[in-house]
Amino acid sequence: MTSLPTAVTSSPNASAAVRVPPGLLRNVLTVAHRELRDAIRSRWFWLYTLSFAILGLAVSFVSAAGTGGTGLSGFGRTTAGLINLVLLVVPLMALTSGAASIASDRERGMLAYVLAQPVSRLEVVLGKYLGLAGALLACLSLGLGTCALILAWKGLRTSPASILWLTGLSLLLALAMLSLGMLISVLARRASVAVGTAIFVWLALVFLTDLALMAGALALRLRIETLFGLSLVNPLQVFKMWSLHAVDATLDVLGPAGLYAMDTFGDRVAILFAAALVAWIILPLGAAMALFARRSPV
Amino acid sequence: MSYMIHIEHVTKRFGRAAAVDDATLDLGAGESLALWGANGAGKTTLIRCVLGLLGFRGTIRVGGHDVRRDGKAARLLIGYVPQELGFYDDLTVCEAVAFFSRLKGLPHTDTDRTLATVGLLGHERKRIRELSGGMKQRLALAIALLGDPPVLVLDEVTASLDAVGREEFVNLLAGLSGTGRTLLFASHRIEEVAALSGRVAVLEAGRITRVVPCADFVAETDRGTVLHLFLAPSVRDQAMQSLRVGGFSPHLNGVGILVPVTPERKAAPFRLLAEARIPVDDFEIVSATHARRVAHVPHSASSSPGGNAVPHLAATEVSS
Numbered sequence: 304m305t306s307l308p309t310a311v312t313s314s315p316n317a318s319a320a321v322r323v324p325p326g327l328l329r330n331v332l333t334v335a336h337r338e339l340r341d342a343i344r345s346r347w348f349w350l351y352t353l354s355f356a357i358l359g360l361a362v363s364f365v366s367a368a369g370t371g372g373t374g375l376s377g378f379g380r381t382t383a384g385l386i387n388l389v390l391l392v393v394p395l396m397a398l399t400s401g402a403a404s405i406a407s408d409r410e411r412g413m414l415a416y417v418l419a420q421p422v423s424r425l426e427v428v429l430g431k432y433l434g435l436a437g438a439l440l441a442c443l444s445l446g447l448g449t450c451a452l453i454l455a456w457k458g459l460r461t462s463p464a465s466i467l468w469l470t471g472l473s474l475l476l477a478l479a480m481l482s483l484g485m486l487i488s489v490l491a492r493r494a495s496v497a498v499g500t501a502i503f504v505w506l507a508l509v510f511l512t513d514l515a516l517m518a519g520a521l522a523l524r525l526r527i528e529t530l531f532g533l534s535l536v537n538p539l540q541v542f543k544m545w546s547l548h549a550v551d552a553t554l555d556v557l558g559p560a561g562l563y564a565m566d567t568f569g570d571r572v573a574i575l576f577a578a579a580l581v582a583w584i585i586l587p588l589g590a591a592m593a594l595f596a597r598r599s600p601v
Numbered sequence: 602m603s604y605m606i607h608i609e610h611v612t613k614r615f616g617r618a619a620a621v622d623d624a625t626l627d628l629g630a631g632e633s634l635a636l637w638g639a640n641g642a643g644k645t646t647l648i649r650c651v652l653g654l655l656g657f658r659g660t661i662r663v664g665g666h667d668v669r670r671d672g673k674a675a676r677l678l679i680g681y682v683p684q685e686l687g688f689y690d691d692l693t694v695c696e697a698v699a700f701f702s703r704l705k706g707l708p709h710t711d712t713d714r715t716l717a718t719v720g721l722l723g724h725e726r727k728r729i730r731e732l733s734g735g736m737k738q739r740l741a742l743a744i745a746l747l748g749d750p751p752v753l754v755l756d757e758v759t760a761s762l763d764a765v766g767r768e769e770f771v772n773l774l775a776g777l778s779g780t781g782r783t784l785l786f787a788s789h790r791i792e793e794v795a796a797l798s799g800r801v802a803v804l805e806a807g808r809i810t811r812v813v814p815c816a817d818f819v820a821e822t823d824r825g826t827v828l829h830l831f832l833a834p835s836v837r838d839q840a841m842q843s844l845r846v847g848g849f850s851p852h853l854n855g856v857g858i859l860v861p862v863t864p865e866r867k868a869a870p871f872r873l874l875a876e877a878r879i880p881v882d883d884f885e886i887v888s889a890t891h892a893r894r895v896a897h898v899p900h901s902a903s904s905s906p907g908g909n910a911v912p913h914l915a916a917t918e919v920s921s
Contacts, residue, residue: 322748324673325706333703337689344691412687419652420704421677600654 324421327429334422334430335437342400342438351396355388355446362388363454381454382465385447386546389473390539395505397439397477401484402501404431405595407494414600424596432485432588439477443470468549476542479583486591489598512537527563534560535575538583545576603665605630605678605752605783606651611659613646613807620646621657622807630751633784635794635815638804644787645684647804648756651785652681663752677705680745684757686737690730694721694740697729701744710747719743719773735766742773755786759793764885771796795819828870831857831883840879847873 325333342348362384405428408414417427451466484501491497516537520530534540544557544564557564564572606628613621621643628634636644649655651663653672661668666675688697695712702710716722719739724732732740738758745753755774759767767790775796788794794801794815801818803810813821832840837853844851844860849870852859860870867886874881 322677322706324677325704329706330704333700337700341689341691412683412685413689415649415654416681416683416687417704418654419676419679419681419683420701421673421706422704423673597656599656601649 327423327426330422330426331430331433334417334427335433338404338431338434339437342435343441347400348438348442351392352442352445355392355396355442356449358388358392359385359446359450360453363450364457382469382550383547385450385469386543386550389469389476389546390543391509393439393443393473393477394480394508394539395502396442397435397480398484398487398501398505399498400435400439401432401481402487402491402497403494404435404485405488406491406497409492409600410494412601418600424600425592428485428489428588428592428595432481435481436474436478439481440474443473443477447473465550469546472542472546472549475580475584476538479538479580479587482584482587482591486587486594489591489595508537508539512540527559528567531560531564535579538580541576541579541583545573545580548573548576604628604662605632605664606785607660607662608647608651609660611647611650611657611661613643613650613655613657619807621650624659624804624807624809626802626809626812628783628785630783631781633797633799634786634812635798635801636785636787636804637789637794637801637818639789641806642804643807644804645756646807648754648785648787651754652676652679677748678750679752679754680747680750682738682741682745682753682755682758685734685761686729686741688729690728692729693726694729694732695725697740698725698744698747702747705748707748715743715747718746733766734761734763735769738762738766738770739773742770751781752783752785755784757787757789759788759790791819826862826867827887828860828862828867829854829857829885829887830860830870830874830881832879832881836879839877840874843873843877843879844870849873 363381366380366384405414408417414427418424447466447470451463483504487500487504488497491500516530516533519525519533525533534544544561547557547561568575604627606626608624608626611621611624612619624643624647626634636647638644646655650657651661651668653661653668653676656669663675664678666672666678668675692700694716698710698712698715712725713722716725719742721736721739721743724736729737729740738761741758758774759770762770771793784797786793786797788797798815800812801815802812803818830840837858840858841851841853844858847869849860849862851870862870871881871884
């Protein structure tokens with residue numbers, strides 16, 4: 304049974320008036336730690352991780368079966384299969400978790416409560432971003448790591464460098480999509496709207512922009528450099544091109560646009576990809592921070 | 602003169618409507634002030650401005666810190682209890698205390714002492730979702746008291762509690778007045794205002810119309826009591842008739858009957874209904890002011906020649 308005191312008798316501490324509020328780093332880490340633990344305890348984290356590992360294994364075995372199951376060319380196909388899987392799953396995972404983060408906290412009244420403490424809005428957004436980024440990294444590492452281990456155990460030769468590249472690039476893609484998700488979350492009033500918008504954006508990035516690019520190329524007879532330039536606008540395309548380049552050192556499989564990129568930029572094309580993905584991380588996150596500083600948390 | 606809370610010409614608009622309109626208010630150290638007003642009067646908006654949660658025109662300083670320019674330092678001095686604790690449900694009580702302790706920059710927290718202060722010792726391993734409404738509010742108070750802040754800001758903290766929880770929580774808070782803390786709270790319950798405040802700022806449509814000593818405010822506004830009787834729908838008409846015959850002016854509302862009574866006649870309606878063999882399922886006593894507020898009856902309608910304090914209550918439910 305609860306023992307209820309009849310009155311609170313403590314008095315304010317004089318030192319409270321002269322205490323210094325905690326610094327940016329401490330608050331960011333506090334919020335990030337909280338967010339990471341919350342994400343790891345949630346069902347979505349384990350669901351995504353498990354789905355990712357199972358789908359990764361399925362894709363790998365199917366790809367490897369087509370080449371007799373061994374050899375680096377086999378793994379080239381396996382990696383291509385994994386790249387396509389990452390293209391579908393990781394953006395969805397990052398966009399929806401980012402979109403839900405701030406909007407659902409606002410809806411539950413949690414955001415206002417946290418912001419009523421000695422913490423700034425910048426610290427809250429950064430902390431949430433870092434925490435979710437940590438959860439996504441854990442999810443990707445577990446998913447791809449499990450996949451690589453089982454492939455190795457089954458005797459399929461895998462290149463650790465390829466897996467590491469794929470994990471690193473997947474994380475960059477996840478960070479870009481997380482930034483976009485958080486921007487959506489700051490803009491939306493309700494969590495359901497935020498998540499719905501995130502799913503629409505995912506659909507647009509995965510399917511619609513590809514279709515639009517193909518249609519545009521045919522209808523408008525776009526020049527090859529314009530086509531390549533436009534494909535850099537979609538972070539998913541950037542990830543795909545960079546991954547293929549990292550694993551294969553060429554972009555031949557992309558056809559004329561890939562050949563144009565390699566002819567024009569050579570290996571420096573990787574810098575172009577990196578700049579595009581980093582811009583996709585920084586710009587939406589910066590916009591989210593700027594908007595969050597102005598918008599009401601209630 | 603330096604004030605613990607200084608509010609100067611604060612205006613907050615939502616679109617074209619002013620939720621707070623040119624509010625000016627000062628609270629000295631250790632002073633306790635209630636924000637009184639109907640729903641939508643601007644109490645919560647003003648509190649959110651003090652916490653720096655909303656943008657506004659004007660100036661608000663807490664302990665000398667401008668809440669917009671130096672918000673973290675200002676909020677370090679404030680312990681805040683919201684109407685309802687909205688927080689990560691899966692956290693344990695202990696984890697919640699630790700999280701907020703870190704946010705407040707406290708090097709270490711004596712969790713047991715903190716929880717004992719609000720009567721939550723023994724519940725530290727419970728998850729927040731397992732706590733009752735009253736326990737959640739006590740946890741929010743424990744969190745607010747972390748670091749012994751010199752200012753407490755409470756926003757209708759008992760609104761979501763039942764009658765027992767309300768009484769317990771008000772008792773808990775009563776100890777805070779007189780301990781040197783500055784207390785700013787919003788309420789529409791006269792008993793809370795009477796128990797906790799030294800002065801009352803009355804808000805109407807976003808404007809502070811007057812600031813009066815609590816004793817004067819209570820004497821002036823709480824002139825009567827209304828019994829809220831909960832009866833089965835099948836007996837309500839019969840009960841209305843019995844009460845009218847007994848000299849009362851009852852009014853039906855959504856879930857029962859409101860009966861304005863003078864202090865010396867509080868038991869009479871029960872006697873009348875018992876004689877008529879009409880069972881009363883439950884009842885609560887609400888202040889006339891509260892009943893007027895809910896029923897939107899003008900203050901001037903509160904006196905009646907029959908001695909019943911509130912003769913013109915509309916058929917509106919009084920929230921408990």
